[in-house]
Amino acid sequence: MPIRISDGRCHQCYHVVMAMTLRLSDAGADALRLRAERESRSMQDVARQAVREYVENHSLAELLDRVLDDELPRYAVSRVRAAA
Secondary structure, eight states: OEEEOTTSOEEEOOOOOOOOOOOOOHHHHHHHHHHHHHTTOOHHHHHHHHHHHHHHHHHHHHHHHHHHHHHHHHHHHHHHHHHO
């Protein structure tokens, strides 16, 4: 997202960082710690990847649902007309 400064020029901010606190149960924290150790990664990296994958997977599922909701009724109407 471009950021305008006082003289009107735009500067692009490529890395917008948002800090947040993630509260996990003891079991969840232990599982995250174990996964991070097994992958030789930080717990933060593993958690970020999990969030990224969750958002991507759910975004794709929502898109597919919308497409199917739009296209299947049209297809059903075409089949009814073709059968008549």
